[in-house]
Amino acid sequence: MKFTINRSAFIKELNNVQRAISSKTTIPILTGLKLDVNTDAITLTGSDADISIETTIPASDDNNTLVVEDAGSIVLPARFFSEIVKKLPEDTMTVNVVDGFQTQITSGAASFTINGLDPENYPHLPEIDTTNTxxxxxxxxxxxxxxxxxxxxxxxxxxxxxxxxxxxxxxxxxxxxxxxxxxxxxxxxxxxxxxxxxxxxxxxxxxxxxxxxxxxxxxxxxxxxxxxxxxxxxxxxxxxxxLLEGNYPDTSRLIPKESNTTVEISAPALSAAIERASLLSHESRNNVVRFSVNPTDKTITIFGNSPDVGEVTEQLQPTDLAGDELEISFNPDYMKEALRSFGQAMIKISFTMALRPFTLVPTEEGENFIQLITPVRTF
Amino acid sequence: MKFTINRSAFIKELNNVQRAISSKTTIPILTGLKLDVNTDAITLTGSDADISIETTIPASDDNNTLVVEDAGSIVLPARFFSEIVKKLPEDTMTVNVVDGFQTQITSGAASFTINGLDPENYPHLPEIDTTNTxxxxxxxxxxxxxxxxxxxxxxxxxxxxxxxxxxxxxxxxxxxxxxxxxxxxxxxxxxxxxxxxxxxxxxxxxxxxxxxxxxxxxxxxxxxxxxxxxxxxxxxxxxxxxLLEGNYPDTSRLIPKESNTTVEISAPALSAAIERASLLSHESRNNVVRFSVNPTDKTITIFGNSPDVGEVTEQLQPTDLAGDELEISFNPDYMKEALRSFGQAMIKISFTMALRPFTLVPTEEGENFIQLITPVRTF
CATH class of the missing domain: 3.10.150.10 (DNA Polymerase III, subunit A, domain 2)
Structure with a gap:
């Protein structure tokens, strides 16, 4: 097995395949990167048994400057091989299996010889039907x-x-x-x-x-x-x-159909306020933020505290607010992650009551995307 | 104590003072940031007992938009206060000691109340003579x-x-x-x-x-x-x-006056080759790279190996090479750090013999800057 290739083209694909390679695997050969070389392309494979990634670098793409001298396969220690490849001096490099599984990597005046592994011992990737794509x-x-x-x-x-x-x-x-x-x-x-x-x-x-x-x-x-x-x-x-095996719980019945209080507000503005409140809730034993809806003056108030450190309170004016007065408490980290998933959008939050799950949807196209959060009982 | 200030001007100085503040200190008040406010400036102080940093933000600089309402002092929990300040919603903020050491921090609709500490308990900074500057x-x-x-x-x-x-x-x-x-x-x-x-x-x-x-x-x-x-x-x-107390050893006699082999080479080129060799030496029990000087063909050869992983060899042509043949081994990490300190310069390496310290100096201005490395015995 022997080929010469453009180093940056190779590194780009190597980085992709390395996502699947873990140094913590219990199967030693999976710490390796598999290289399969044939006349018109080389294929890189990495796997941690849960995820496998395979990528092909074709000789037909001139940017790869791929020249294959001998076809063949080898498994090389992935982390180590990657460090070498990234530190080589020239734009191109040559990989050459010289003796048994010993592999020579050369670039300019630098010449590495490293111990590879038998590619026959590398697990096969699953075969997947190409119908139903x-x-x-x-x-x-x-x-x-x-x-x-x-x-x-x-x-x-x-x-x-x-x-x-x-x-x-x-x-x-x-x-x-x-x-x-x-x-x-x-x-x-x-x-x-x-x-x-x-x-x-x-x-x-x-x-x-x-x-x-x-x-x-x-x-x-x-x-x-x-x-x-x-x-x-x-x-x-x-x-x-x-894939995970088993039956996923039926989630359709968890989403409430009705609401008694609704708030429309910009997701990033609410997110910033929740972030501030969580600075204090994170210092407290139970990581909880209080959210109060006041229909009279059309405001919401966010409150976080920690007995050791102090407290924070912030009042916001939502774009729209309707329904009953409400005081509800929740984990601010769930709220922050949910809000972040809406990007810069306006959202509508719908509550039924203080101890029931509430939902967040984008004001536009609300039926296609929903986040639901279960509140925390604080008394 | 009460003042209003431009938040980014404050954060810039806060970041400087925080370099001195460690959360691992055994003296609880040193986890705090001290604020001293008088009519024309505020002063921030942080210390870990070894290092103390004090910085002043004057009202006279319009960029600070500093308005002092009440003079006074307070110590605030540094890490926590800094997180709050960085997440406040508006360009300005107000810090106000409201009750005992309780301190209110407000910006836009957000209002934090945090527990401060008595500034009287904060250690005094040393007084230093201003002569002999x-x-x-x-x-x-x-x-x-x-x-x-x-x-x-x-x-x-x-x-x-x-x-x-x-x-x-x-x-x-x-x-x-x-x-x-x-x-x-x-x-x-x-x-x-x-x-x-x-x-x-x-x-x-x-x-x-x-x-x-x-x-x-x-x-x-x-x-x-x-x-x-x-x-x-x-x-x-x-x-x-x-300052450290005690007598520093006499280092002047450590630097060799003569040499038997000299090599002139570009610091970054040698550094890159040493870096590659260290990829292998790092995998080995004794982290050593071999450096051979061959006066006949005017080359140097760098060699690193690890019994488990493999080996690397690289031949370089120095700009100049004089004196005896030599084979010497050293810790490549010391060499890399020394070479980095020369930037892009050409350097001259002077050896006496395989087990004696050798020196690196910039080819220009060599008498003002010297790096010395003790080799490693490998036999």
Whole structure:
């Protein structure tokens, strides 16, 4: 196996594949990066058993200045190989398996020889049916992930809640996540007619990594499913994730249909005030902020305190306020994350009563995106 | 005590003073920031007992929009107060001691009330004689610190070596640091005639913090001494550091006068090669890189290896090479730090023999700046 390549083109793809490689794995060969070289392209593969990323660098793209001398495969220690590649002196580098799995990396006057591993021992990537492909715009998928993954649970006590529930039915795509304290739900109408029916749970961690790989100028992403794996294809890169097994709880009945108090306000203005109140609530044993709605003078008041440090109070004038007087307490961190998912939008908050979950939706297009937060009992 | 001020002007000075404030102090009041307010200025003070920083914000500068309503003093929890100030909604803020040491901070609709501490309990800053002031250009002092502080010891076993030795005599300023494995020495001719004689040891940690405070556009720095303290004055800011007590070892006899092999090479080119070799030496038990000088073909060869991972070899052509053949081994981290202190300059390395310390000096102006490294025995 021997090839010469443009170093920055190689580093770009290496960085992508490294997202899947963990140094903490219990399977030693997975600390490695797999290189497969054939006459017209090289393929880089990384995996932590949950996520696998495979990317191809074709010789046909002149920017890669890829010249393959000998085909073949090798597994190289990923972290170490990456450090070497990033510190080489010249614009191009040559990788050459010289003796057994010993691999020489040369660039200018620098010559490294490092110990590789047998590529035959590297696990095979799952095979995934190419029928039933859904195509999503990269920015839409990225937004959807950002909006739902915040409500995923970090606790392994209920593993199913560490994933996002994806449902495809009737040409509509629904994504829901909940950690049982809050819930995020996003609905997308698919642009093209699609008869596929899916009901899968994708680990939140996989979605976060996938989202980081969707660049700002990234075009469409293809999504394909097998029984226990999902594959996302982005250009020359394939991103595989295992699926979570089990039944996701029925979340549709959690969302209240009615409300007694509604507040319309700008998401970033409310977020800044909650951020300030959380400075004090974070110093207190129970991290709670009080939110009071006063229909008489059309104001809301946000209050946070810590017996040791002090207190903060802030009064805001919402754009609109209707219904009953209300005093409710909640975890400000849930509120901040929910508000951030609305960007710069105006939102509508709907309350039923002090101990019932309340919802936040964008004032425009409210039926397609909803954040729900369960309040905290403070007495 | 009550004043209103432009928030960004305040934050800028707050950030400076916070360099001296540690949350790990054993003296509770030193986790606080002291505010002293009088009719024409406010003064901020922070200290960790080793370093104290005091800065004044005058009302006379219109950019501060400082309006003092009531004079007075207070000590506020520094980390917490700083977080609040940075998150306030408006351009200005008002700080008001309302009841005992309770302090109100208001900006727009946000109102914080936090518990302060009695300013009477805050330690007094040392009084320093204003005679015997040395004036140094900010960039010269910053460069001098950067060049010497790298050789300071991190180990408390010989506390005296954790400082930089400053000697002022005959209108010349000499700074030396050594951790007994390497040594850095910088000499500066003072621009103006100065009859003062100093011989003090300033903690390396203090100098690093001082150096960070010297901005790129900073004019002169005044340096003043008392028996056990040094004061640096930068504009409206005073930086105090305690001095280390004891006798610094005589370092002048450590620097070899003769050499048998000399190499002239560009500092950044050698640094990059050493960096690559250290990738492998870092993986090995003894972190050592081998450096061979071959006078016949006028090359040097750098070699690093790790039994587990592999090896690296790199041949360089120095600008000039004279004297005997030589093979020497050293800690590449010491070499990298020494080389970085020369910036983009050409340097001359002078060796006597394989187990004797060698020196690095800039090819130009070599008598004023010297780095010395002790090699490692590898057999």
């Amino acid at each position: 859904i195509t999503l715009a990269g920015d839409v998928l990225k937004e959807l992930i950002g909006q739902t993954v915040i409500a995923v649970s970090n606790q392994e006590s209920r593993p199913i809640l560490t994933g996002v529930h994806f449902i495809l039915a009737n040409g509509e795509f629904l994504a829901v996540a909940t950690d049982s304290h809050r819930l995020s739900q996003r609905r997308i109408k698919l642009p093209e007619a699609n008869n596929a029916d899916y009901d899968v749970i994708i680990p939140g961690k996989s979605l976060t990594e996938l989202s980081r790989m969707i660049g700002d100028n990234n075009p469409d992403v293809q999504m394909r499913l097998s029984e226990n794996q999902v594959l996302f294809v982005l250009g020359n890169t394939s991103f595989y994730s295992r | 040395i004036t140094l250009a900010g960039d010269v002092l910053k460069e001098l610190i950067g060049q010497t502080v790298i050789a300071v010891s991190n180990q408390e076993s010989r506390p005296i070596l954790t400082g930089v030795h400053f000697i002022l005599a005959n209108g010349e300023f000499l700074a030396v640091a050594t951790d007994s494995h390497r040594l850095s020495q910088r000499r500066i001719k003072l621009p103006e005639a100065n009859n003062a004689d100093y011989d003090v040891i300033i903690p390396g940690k203090s100098l690093t913090e001082l150096s960070r405070m010297i901005g790129d556009n900073n004019p002169d720095v005044q340096m003043r001494l008392s028996e056990n303290q040094v004061l640096f004055v930068l504009g409206n800011t005073s930086f105090y550091s305690r």
